[in-house]
Structure formats: structure tokens, C-alpha cells
Amino acid sequence: MGSLTEENYIKSIYALSQATGEVYLSELAKKLDVKLPSVNSMMKRLATKKLVAYAPYKGIRLTEKGKKEALAIIRKHRLAELFLVKVMGLGWEEVHDIAEQLEHVNSSRFYERIDELLNSPKFDPHGEPIPDSNGKIHTQKRTSLIDLAEGLTATITAVAEDEKLFLDHLNTKGLQIGDAVTIKKRELFDGSITLQHKSKKEILLTHQVAERIWVEV
Amino acid sequence: MGSLTEENYIKSIYALSQATGEVYLSELAKKLDVKLPSVNSMMKRLATKKLVAYAPYKGIRLTEKGKKEALAIIRKHRLAELFLVKVMGLGWEEVHDIAEQLEHVNSSRFYERIDELLNSPKFDPHGEPIPDSNGKIHTQKRTSLIDLAEGLTATITAVAEDEKLFLDHLNTKGLQIGDAVTIKKRELFDGSITLQHKSKKEILLTHQVAERIWVEV
DNA sequence: ATAAAAAGTTAGATGAACCTAATATTTTAA
DNA sequence: TTAAAATATTAGGTTCATCTAACTTTTTAT
Ligand SMILES: [Mn+2]
Ligand SMILES: [Mn+2]
Ligand SMILES: [Mn+2]
Ligand SMILES: [Mn+2]
Numbered sequence A, B: 001m002g003s004l005t006e007e008n009y010i011k012s013i014y015a016l017s018q019a020t021g022e023v024y025l026s027e028l029a030k031k032l033d034v035k036l037p038s039v040n041s042m043m044k045r046l047a048t049k050k051l052v053a054y055a056p057y058k059g060i061r062l063t064e065k066g067k068k069e070a071l072a073i074i075r076k077h078r079l080a081e082l083f084l085v086k087v088m089g090l091g092w093e094e095v096h097d098i099a100e101q102l103e104h105v106n107s108s109r110f111y112e113r114i115d116e117l118l119n120s121p122k123f124d125p126h127g128e129p130i131p132d133s134n135g136k137i138h139t140q141k142r143t144s145l146i147d148l149a150e151g152l153t154a155t156i157t158a159v160a161e162d163e164k165l166f167l168d169h170l171n172t173k174g175l176q177i178g179d180a181v182t183i184k185k186r187e188l189f190d191g192s193i194t195l196q197h198k199s200k201k202e203i204l205l206t207h208q209v210a211e212r213i214w215v216e217v
Numbered sequence C: 001a002t003a004a005a006a007a008g009t010t011a012g013a014t015g016a017a018c019c020t021a022a023t024a025t026t027t028t029a030a
Numbered sequence D: 001t002t003a004a005a006a007t008a009t010t011a012g013g014t015t016c017a018t019c020t021a022a023c024t025t026t027t028t029a030t
Helices: A004-020 A025-032 A036-048 A064-086 A095-102 A108-117 A164-173 B004-020 B025-032 B036-048 B064-086 B095-102 B108-117 B164-173
Strands: A153-159 A180-186 A193-197 A202-205 A213-216 B153-159 B180-186 B193-197 B202-205 B213-216
Touching (some): A004 A036, A004 A064, A064 A095, A064 A108, B004 B064, B064 B095, B064 B108, B153 B164
Antiparallel strands (some): A153 A180, A153 A213, A180 A193, A193 A202, B153 B180, B180 B193, B193 B202
């Protein structure tokens, strides 16, 4: 295992590479809130450690070793989040920041026990899949609410997790993972969406909110 | 709050100053497993931060601010240990090393919830008092088993906590916090002690073990 | 196709946290 | 009371993780 800083780089590279496979150093710099030369020199270090494949002026990608390490950290992060919600009774909107710290705890016993207490859970409180202890992860093809046609009914399977304000917003709207929603109206002007919700209430979501909610039809 | 390293220095200074009040840099160096010049420059840093009182060639002591910070860390450490035992079902012999990491987690919510779930506990799994959220701590006058006269009966109130092998040893001997023991025999030759235990069994403890067990008569 | 913009690199500096080697001060023991 | 031992300090160096400033390469837009 590397340093806390190295772990955070690896995790961010993994997250960014979900889209295209390759990651630009400038993306990484933005995500980690550091300058390009910092990223540049860290990439050289991670390359000598065989965690990323790096060639000057080319984008980077994780090696198998790097991917494995990323998934181990993500596993700890998501197990921690679910534990904080299910066992400790915290809200889904407040667990991410704590999990950012707990994911770096080095103790197989600690995470073994969490996994046992939660019965080897498959999803975190925001609907993200939890990699198993071998680093195997179930990636779902995800459809955003904004891509759903009027009239369709779908189930909320996941939501963006790293902005507390967004989750606070969902709390006030009364939306949760597993809820069935029907698209009543899609506004062409501003991209906002009106949902029919199990609570019988109609819910209006702005584009900004709807794009952070993923569903399964 | 300072860095993880600073927190560990503060905590160690607090622990060492329990005996005499003043702490020698060389003691600190030994405890933290670093060399003297490292301690020396850290003391200068902590002094500018008003966490320790430092003058060249004099021992150091924590300021009130430093003491408060130490107690906050110790509170987190001990709450974490008890949580790991009571809520997560880990053994008292395996929680110290995990708590060494959890004590640096920066989240009042996390520790608030632990405190609530445990009902504002007063003692950790090894019998150490847990400072309250204002940094108030109940220090007991502690008597070691080696200082007890033959024939006396006493209750185990605390044990040394930072050596896993020692706690494993107590587990095999079947000794726990709260157990009543009677001194049957004290050997002059090697300082070993024979106890009468509630389990009806006689238990032989070497001096090395007995000195790490504290009791109340 | 060239100029401008974006992305990436190098050089050199900084602060944190450590180190070794040399030196100074204080304590202890002969 | 002086020498030895213990303790503390200074000087100077290393690695990690960051930065700014200057420069190079690649991409994009006119
Ligand atoms: Mn998260
Ligand atoms: Mn999550
Ligand atoms: Mn402990
Ligand atoms: Mn303890």
C-alpha cells in the first residue's frame, strides 16, 4: 500500500477512467485540486511503482495492479458508508466525507467485521456497487433520469454521492434509492422534469438534479 | 487541529507526563521511535503553536491548550476501542492498533454517534477512563497487582493495553476487567504471584504480567 | 497552414518530517 | 572535581508532496 496521497490519486484516476479509459493529467489536477506539475511528478512515481502506465505527453491509465488497488480502496469507502448508515444511524448525506477518511484505515479485521455485520452487501447507500474482496465489481449500465421518455416508469438505482447539498435536496423532495417514479412531463425550455412518485405527490426536479439520478426501467 | 504526526507527539507527551509532569526529549524519541533531532525540531514547532512549553536544555510540558488537544485525541482513541469491542464485536486484544488510526478521524458527527450508541461510556475496554467531551477525565489512583499483600482480595480495574501478546496471554489465563482475585502467594525469588480467581482455578502470573494489571481493593 | 489555446514538462523552491554527524550542555559517577 | 555518560542542539541532507515560472508539445480554430 502506498501513502494516503498516492491512494487518493489512484482512486481519482480510476473514477475518471470510467468514461474513456484514458485520463488527462489536467482532469486529474482539477479533480484533486492540485497543479499540473504536481500531477506530473506523481505520475512518474506511480509509473515506477507500476501502478499507472505513463508516457510523456500521453494520457495515463491504471495498470492491473493499479486497478486492483483502486478497487480495494473503493470497497473500503463504500463498505464504510453503508456501515455508517446501517449500523451507526447516520444519514446518507453525511457519510461520504467520513468514508473519505475511513477508506485509508489499514486493518483487514476492521473491514472483515464491517462486511460480516452488513452481510456482504452489494451496494452502498447511494446505490453504487461494492467490489468484493477480490476486486470484482458489478458495473451496471446506468440511465439518467434526464434520458427517460415521458410516460415511462423506472426505479431509482443510484444517485450522485459527493455533494451534501444535493442529497439534502433529495431528502426534502423525499426521494430514495428503490423508489418507483413515472416521468409526467419533460420541459423543453429548461430541461426540468415532473415526476409521479409513490408518495402520490408530483415532484419537480431541475435538470441539474435529474442528471444526478440514475434509474432502471 | 494539527497533522497526524503532531497529534501523535502531543499524545505521547501527555502519556509520558503522567508520571512526572515533565518529559525528556529522549523519552519521547524512544516512545515515538524517532531520533532526538526530530523530536527537538518538532518541539520548536509545537512551542510556536503554544502546545508545549519549551526552553533549550529543559524538559518540556504541555500547555493547557496542548493538554486539551491530547485529551481530545485520547477520548477519540478510547471511544473507538470500546465501539470496536461493543458494537463491532472485536476482541480487546485487537482494537488498540485500529484505534491508533481512528483517533485521527476528523468528524464530530462520527464520534458523537459512537458516544450516543455507547451511552456516554466512562471506561474503555482496558479499564482506562474516557475523557468527556470537555476534556475532563477521572484519574484513579492505581494499584498494581505486584503491590498487593498476600491474602488481600481485589477487583481488576485496568490492564496495559498496547501489547497484543499480553492481552492474548490474559485471554488464555481467563482474566477480565471486573474480576475479583485473591493473592494466594507472592514468590520472593522471581516476583511471580498465585491468584485465586472466581473461576475457582488458581492462576499463576509472572511479575512481568502482574505489573501490567491494576486493581482496586 | 499557421496562430492561438490547451495540455504537459522541466527547473527550481518550499515546508513537513525525518535522518546522520558533529557539537554543546547537563548529570552522574569515579 | 574532573572524566564519562546522558541528554540536547545545530548543521546539513533526504524524501514526499506541493508550488510558480518558463518552456515544449499537441490540439483546435481561423
Ligand atoms: Mn462516497
Ligand atoms: Mn457512496
Ligand atoms: Mn489503546
Ligand atoms: Mn484502551
